[in-house]
Amino acid sequence: MKVVTHSGTFHADDVFAFAILREALGAFDFVRTRDMAEIEAADLVFDVGGEYDVARGRYDHHMRDLPRRPDGTPYSSVGLIWRDFGRSALPRLTPGIDEDMLDSVWQDIDTNFVLAIDQADNGVATVGQTHLSLLVEAFNPAWDSEQSYDAAFLEAADFAKGILLRACCQAHAEARALSLVLTAARKSRDPRVIVLDGKLPWEKAVFEGQLHDLLFVIYPNEDSTAWYCRTIPPEPGSFGQRLALPESWRGLQDEEFSRAAGIEDGVFCHPSGFICGARSLESTILLAEKAICAGE
Known part of the structure; x- marks a missing residue:
């Protein structure tokens, strides 16, 4: 399977989208490029290509008629990828998660984690100096760095995975806590x-x-x-x-x-x-x- 996103400067949405796909799909060929021939030949494309078509595996969001959440908030690439691949990624991000908690944890991460990246990437929310999006963007090489953008992207993706793992762990813990509290309430005299x-x-x-x-x-x-x-x-x-x-x-x-x-x-x-x-x-x-x- 060949997966493509854009080359050059990266942002939190494409970095986290890649981190999610690695957990959801396992091994795949990955290319960062803006070459339209390579983009057309890919099985899955995100954050580049000017096309949003789930059936064709196209997940760009930079068009005038961009995909939006039910409340009207524009999606970024991570929101789209989490929507369609997040549930498949959760068993690896949260080992041992029960099937009946998948939707709850998925929703928690979408609402309390992914949405903020969507908002920041689309300029619909204020981004402070410590916002997660800026922390990820700090992995882009400085102008005088000898590190390649592709190498920096993979480094940022490892950082993103660590954050995602912790966020999923916390969401899973909250879901289990909710279940335990409600069970205790049902049993209480x-x-x-x-x-x-x-x-x-x-x-x-x-x-x-x-x-x-x-x-x-x-x-x-x-x-x-x-x-x-x-x-x-x-x-x-x-x-x-x-x-x-x-x-x-x-x-x-x-x-x-x-x-x-x-x-x-x-x-x-x-x-x-x-x-x-x-x-x-x-x-x-x-x-x-x-x-x-x-x-x-």
């Missing part, structure tokens, strides 16, 4: 409290899973020597609480907190009333139940 077996990102699951009745999430600390009881914010990213912990607990620690809360092994309650903890799961569940009773 009280829809206002859920208990997790480990510390994991739960806020996204609360709102995407529409856990409207949930007030507290309970989970162990990193070394499992204590358990936390964390309040639920009213909306994503908020510092507020659906139900704050009792005023009489706030700012107290150890024995003083234990006496105020009516448990034997209390650890602390934060002064702002958004989190407290105890040394046993049983006591931490009791803290949540007491907080709910105090709030009724």
Whole structure:
């Protein structure tokens, strides 16, 4: 299989598109050129050629009638390649991913990673000095460098792959966390409290899973020597609480907190009333139940 993109200066969209294709397709002949004869003879062409035709494997986006996302945002080559080849790349980018999580992880990467490159490449979003697109473009050889553009492109692609691997790993972890939180919610005897077996990102699951009745999430600390009881914010990213912990607990620690809360092994309650903890799961569940009773 022969894959072609343009020669010369490269940008984040063509670099990441190539990195994705390497994972999706495995080995292929790769050429960077603007020679139309070579472009016409290729099996797949991206970011060059002036043609967008999925059936013919043509993925340019520099035409007047350029391909757009459903919301009207113009695609760059990475957006197009991720759309059509991302799911095939994910098993290698995220080893062990379950089939039922492919779409979730693909969507996460598209929305939170690929879209930003599309926007930057098409000039529809502000690009700061630390934007990923500029970091990739920094791999282009300086005017007095002896390195070839093709060699620099491959170096940039290795860099891009590393970033893509981490992004997919994070997206996969979030998808698994969402599944675990929703499973815990289904098993809970009280829809206002859920208990997790480990510390994991739960806020996204609360709102995407529409856990409207949930007030507290309970989970162990990193070394499992204590358990936390964390309040639920009213909306994503908020510092507020659906139900704050009792005023009489706030700012107290150890024995003083234990006496105020009516448990034997209390650890602390934060002064702002958004989190407290105890040394046993049983006591931490009791803290949540007491907080709910105090709030009724």
